[in-house]
Amino acid sequence: MTGGSISGRQTATNYSDLIERHTVAYRIEPDWIRALIIVEARRPPSEIGNRVPPTNIDAVKWSDLENLSREQFMDVSTNIRLCALLLRRILDRLPEGSKSLGYLATLYDDLGAQSVSNYGLKVERAYAERWWEEKR
Numbered sequence: 287m288t289g290g291s292i293s294g295r296q297t298a299t300n301y302s303d304l305i306e307r308h309t310v311a312y313r314i315e316p317d318w319i320r321a322l323i324i325v326e327a328r329r330p331p332s333e334i335g336n337r338v339p340p341t342n343i344d345a346v347k348w349s350d351l352e353n354l355s356r357e358q359f360m361d362v363s364t365n366i367r368l369c370a371l372l373l374r375r376i377l378d379r380l381p382e383g384s385k386s387l388g389y390l391a392t393l394y395d396d397l398g399a400q401s402v403s404n405y406g407l408k409v410e411r412a413y414a415e416r417w418w419e420e421k422r
Contacts, residue, residue, distance in 0.1 A: 318373065352368070388402040
C-alpha cells in the first residue's frame, strides 16, 4: 500500500505551516515530522495509551520536556513543537554514524531500542515516498 492514511495525509498538510515553523527552530527536517505524523495516524488505538495526536508524543513520558500537562500537549502547535524538540534532543545524542531517520524514529517510539525497528522503517519509507503528497 502506498501513501499514508487520509487523516494522516490531511493532518500533515493542514499543519504544514506549524511544522515548518517549529522544525526551523530546532533544525529538524520538516518532512521527518510529516512522515512521523502519517505513520502515527496508522497506529492502532490499542497502542495509543498516553500518546497525543497529531505526533502521538507521549504526554506522560515527556511531560518533563517543559513541565506541561496532558491538556497542553493537546494544543497542536505545542504538540508539533515538542515533537521537534524531542527529535532534536535524540538526534544530538546519537553518534555520527547512527543518525538515520529510521533510527531516530525508532528511538522516538522506544528509547530503549538498540536497532532500527519496523516502526522506524515505516517512517523512513513514508519520508522517502513522501506519503503526505497527493499522487498524480
